[in-house]
Amino acid sequence: MKKLGFGLMRLPLLDPRNPKSIDIDHFKKMVDVFMERGFTYFDTAYTYHQSKSEAAFRMAVQERYPRDRFTLTDKMPMWEVRQESDYERLFNVQLQRTGVEYFDYYWFHTLNKGYVDVLDRTNGWDFALRKQKEGRVRNIGFSFHDDSPTLERILKEHPEMEYVQLQINYVDWDSPSIESARCYELCEKYGRKVIVMEPVKGGSLAQIPSEVEAIFKEHSPEASPASWAIRFAASLPKVVMVLSGMSEISQVEDNTSFMADFQPLDDEEQLVLARAAGMIKNSIAIPCTSCHYCTDGCPMNIAIPEYFAIYNSLKQFGKSSAFNSRFYFNRISAYRGKPSDCIECGQCEEHCPQHLPIIDNLKLVSGEYEKN
Ligand code: SF4
Ligand code: SF4
Incomplete structure (x- = not known):
């Protein structure tokens, strides 16, 4: 498998403000390009x-x-599990939604x-094994x-x-909070296969500062910034799959172009990447x-990641992006909670896989955009 x-x-999306409004026609076209080029693996949740x-x-794939043309991963939402019977209930909803x-x-x-x-208390581990024995799940x-x-x-x-899905990207590889390298080494030590999520760091490694992009272009004029990020993750020997959360057909065309006949990064490319990181x-x-x-x-419906993206862009690209940045802030804060609406309940920080100090970061954003 590629x-x-x-x-x-x-x-x-049909409406960028509504995550439920998936543009199915566009998605179908993306799927067709992906499949025509010999790729088969889909990851949902x-x-x-x-x-x-x-x-x-279900609609697009x-x-x-036919079932033997695609490979599907789905995931048990652990935050929905209160008791043992929830596993079966949620799993059946997932079979119904995906149609498989x-x-x-x-x-x-x-x-x-x-x-x-939760898994220990509610026999979740046994549930996974049981589904595997029933043939409803091939790998767990x-x-x-x-x-x-x-x-x-x-x-x-x-x-x-058998498998561990880890967040790995070339910027966070040695981050002490994410611990990508240490977690990868543990999978290697215990003989588990690794699937990589967020190789492009939520898209931010596709939108890198111009001076970093210049380093990449000097080495390989045709290669996109995303290609460096995805090839870094795919070059790790224990990695069997790298996920890319693609949003438009040009991304499918780009990603499939360099992953169709994948070549691991060579020593010179690793040095270029280390400098960029x-x-x-x-x-x-x-x-x-x-x-x-x-x-x-x-509880305040605050658009946390959207505000952080706007703030990051302002800090990365400076005054040249200040007008756009304020425009987007105003547009989002018109229908979502503002950073200053945060009541510091802390539930967001409990769920953040990057362990970010979200409350403090919202204060930074508020200070930048709401001070006047
Ligand atoms: S702490 Fe987090 S969840 Fe609570 S109001 Fe603030 S942003 Fe929202
Ligand atoms: S959970 Fe953390 S990383 Fe994810 S969007 Fe929220 S702040 Fe960003």
Whole structure:
């Protein structure tokens, strides 16, 4: 199987303000290009696009291609589990939404210490094994968002978990909070296969500062910034799949062009990337990946990742982006809570896989845009 997977969490929208308004016609065209070029792997989840991603998959893929032409991953939403019977109920909803009779891969979504306790208390591990025996799931694993000791505990205690989905990108590889390198090494040590999520860091490594892009262009004039990011992740030996959350057909065309006949980064390219990573680390003010895990439960409906993206752009591109930046801030704050509306309840920080100090960061954004 080719090493590029289609992540279904940032699909094209008819209304950019409404994550549920997936543009199915555009999505179908993207799927057709992806499939024509020999790629087959799709990654969805119960919660993506406010629970509309799985049905979009059914319309664009399951109803249009035979089952043996595609590979599907879905994920158990751990935050919805209160008792043992919830697993079966949620799983059946997912089968119905996607239209398939089995999942090729099935993960426990966003495992952390708290969700490991939930799995222990509600026999979740047994549920995964049972579904595998019933033939409803071919391979089992989990996506991971916590520290390396927690990962090691899971890998030791649960050898039945075959796959681990990790966030890996060339900027955060040695980050002490994300611990990508350490988590990858643990998967290597315990013989688990790795799937990579967020290789382009929520799209931010596709929109890099011009001086960093110039370094890439000097080496390979035709290669896009995203290609460097995806090839970095795919070059790691234990990585069997790299997900890209594509939003438009040009991204599908670009990603499939360099992943169709994938070549790992050579030594010279690794050096170029290390230099670029150093420059980018110095320029990203708030390392948010736009995953939106923080927003669902926000009582003030604050557009957290959107505000962080606007702020980052202002800090990266300076005065040249100030007008655009304020325009977007005003447009979003007209229908969503403002950064200063935050009541500091803290629920968003509990859900942030990047462990960002969201409340403090919102104060930075507020100070920039709301001071007058
Ligand atoms: S701390 Fe602020 S931003 Fe976070 S969920 Fe509460 S109100 Fe929303
Ligand atoms: S603040 Fe954290 S949870 Fe929210 S979108 Fe950014 S990375 Fe995701």
